[in-house]
Amino acid sequence: MTARLVNLAAVACTAALLWAGSSAAQTFSDAFAGFGSNSAEPIEIEATELQVEDKTNSATFVGDVVVSQGDTQLKTQRLRVFYDGQPGGNVQQQISRLEAQGRVFISAKDQTATGDQASFDMNRQVMVMTGREVVLSQGPNxxxxxxxxxxxxxxxxxxxxxxxxxxxxxxxxxxxxxxx
Structure with missing residues (x-):
């Protein structure tokens, strides 16, 4: 049987202590709002290798991948980026999904999350991180x-x-x- 923390916000004491801190504090979901959701900030991706697959509207970055947008940074070994639009078409294509594999590390300000895999669905605005251990931290918490x-x-x-x-x-x- 899986133990489940149904809603971190519902566990008011824990959530307030861990993520809120004060009424002006940034929440976990604000900090990790997903790469691509802030169109004012450019997304920068660095890797050892890049493979572009026009037929599937995707690109795969391999080897010490680092993704940065504003204050948020993602590090992993393999990142697959899916984008909307016609293959070989509009240069202004939108990222629709990111899939990271191989010890994923996400940081924003004083918050971090680590796991084995992570996916960001930009259209649904959902992030899922899985692994043997998914560890979230803010400061010492x-x-x-x-x-x-x-x-x-x-x-x-x-x-x-x-x-x-x-x-x-x-x-x-x-x-x-x-x-x-």
Missing amino acids: VVVGNKLTVDLKTGKADLEAPSSGRVRVLIQPNSVGNGQ
């Missing part, structure tokens, strides 16, 4: 499970535990309200 689903429009976050385990939360005393 940590939440651990094995599947994280974030609705980037509503801020709802579901964190599931492994079938043989439980979701774990570590909140450091006095870490909230002190700028951390």
